[in-house]
Amino acid sequence: MTFASLQLNKPVLGALPSQLTKPTDIQRLAIPSILKGGDLLALAQTGSGKTYAFGLPMLQRVNTELKQVQGLVLVPTRELASQVTDSLKSVGVKLGIQVAMLCGGVTPEYQQAEIEQGAQVVVATPGRLLDFLNKGLISLKSLSQFVLDEADRLLEMGFWPDVQKIFSFAPAARQTLLFSATLPETLEKAALGLMYKPERVTANQQNSVVEEIHEQLYLVNKGSKPQALIALLKENNWPQVLVFVGEKKAADNLTKRLSKAGISVDALHGDKEQVTREQSLADFKAQKTQVLITTDLLSRGIHVDALPVVINADLPENAAVYVHRVGRTARAGNKGLAISLVCHGESLALNAIRQLTGRPMETTELKGFPVTDKPADPTSNTERKRPPRDKKANRRSQAKRSIKQFKPKSKTS
Structure with a gap:
């Protein structure tokens, strides 16, 4: 099957990027449906x-004579907004269509x-778009x-109130398109x-891993x-590795550990300035940085050409996030490797991922790293004990004679 068989017009077909030679399953299914005009x-x-599954028919339906917003793409992160904008611009510029991006981190x-x-097509994150709508x-x-x-x-819930408000600004006579890799039953009612x-x-079994x-x-x-992560990186010497952790602080701490071990590494998370985030991602894509450690900021929608390896240093608590994380590799038909470092304390998360994906996901021991931790007793109802108090610290505190002694010492220049 070719793109010409999907009811795309000649201008759009002539503007396709060179790498788009054969439609993927979702493009084959979605494009003709979208061009019919229904939700x-x-x-x-x-x-x-x-992106091209919804982007190509959207660009085809734009009236280039009308200099107003006709197509809107709402995404959850700045990085995804940038990627979708670039993809749509690669086609839109050849059609004379203005594509703009609205997201935080930019003036x-x-x-x-x-x-x-x-601008006739806008790609936006909810917060910045709602701010623009409220201000007219x-x-x-x-x-x-x-x-x-x-x-x-x-x-x-984190985005839902803003999404509802944004929809109140949209005309009732519109076409609504929802795209996702996962959609839990609990959210499907809101979607409908x-x-x-x-x-x-x-296009594929829902919540599945390719x-x-x-x-x-x-x-x-x-x-x-x-x-264990350092050992894997040094033994295999992969050119690019995307590592996921659960928290921003963990990303920074792990980055320091890898850097001390002589590994080219950077961290990317929500506390970083936008310009820093963009530079870190650009360096990683250009293979100037071997390892990029991130939170779930990058688990959705970010494309890195032929990324060979994704490593979960921490398993996500939300099972669907696992599907998005490992989906950063093996894109566009390429093969990829997804490694997860799992401890006994993550057994509930692992079982949830197994249930969602329907995959056995058996664990093995890593050579040189024997497991000595004991699994928690699932039948035990005993509450976790408080950590022992630092008695010496308490005595030191009691020995302070005035509040001044609790203040940090001033740094000398």
């Missing part, structure tokens, strides 16, 4: 080409200027297509409430994870 709920694995004045210059800096009165990309994340008799297409990903799980002691 669509589309489920497809991460890395399956969802609102610059983005406002892009809107005022006649953008109008959705001419909106004909509204896309929620990574819809499951946007339907969660935004749509009118949507068609549903599924077959091209080889999963390897190592059972290690919780305290051995940093050294």
Whole structure:
């Protein structure tokens, strides 16, 4: 099958990037459906080409004579907003279509200027878009297509109130498209409430991991994870490795450990300035940095060409996040490796991932790292004991004679 067989017009076909030679399953299913004009709920694995699945028909329907917002793509993160914008611009610029991005980390004045210059397609994160809508800096009165990309994340409570408010600004006569790799049953009711008799297409089994990903799980002691990670990196010398952890502080601490071990590494998380985040990601993509340690900021939608390895230094508490994390590798039909370092304390998370994906995900021991930690007794109802108090610290505190002694010593220049 070719893109020409999907009812795309000649201008769009002529503007396709050179790498788009054959439509993926989700593109084959979604594009003709979107061009019919009805609402669509589309489920497809991460890395399956969802952006062009909704982007190409959106660009085809833009009236280039109308200098107002006609297509809107809502995404959960700045990094995904940047990636989707670049993909749509690669086609839109050849069609004379203005594509703009609205997200945090960029001065609102610059983005406002892009809107005022006649942006016809906008890619936005919820917070910045809602701010522009409330201030009257953008109008959705001419909106004909509204896309929620990574819809499951946007339907969660953290974003849901803003998403509902944004929909109140959109015309009732619009086409609504929801795309995601995962959609738990608990969120599907909210999704359907935004749509009118949507068609549903599924390119792959819902919540599944692509077959091209080889999963390897190592059972290690919780305290051995940093050294186990270092050992794996030094033994295999992969050119690029994306490492996921659970918290921002853990990302920074692990980065320091790897750096001391002589590994080229950087950290990327929400506390970093936007310009720093963009530079860190650019250096990683260019293979100037071998290892990038991140929180779930990058688990959704970020594309790194032929990324060979993803490592979960911590398992995510949300099982669906695992699917998004490991989906950073084996994209566009390539093969990839997903390694998880698992400790006994993560057994509940591991079982939830097994249940969601339907995969056995057996653990093995890592050579040189024997497991000495004991699994928790699931039948035990005893509460966790408080950690022992530092008696010496208490005596030191009691020995202080005045409040001044508790103040930190001033640094000498």
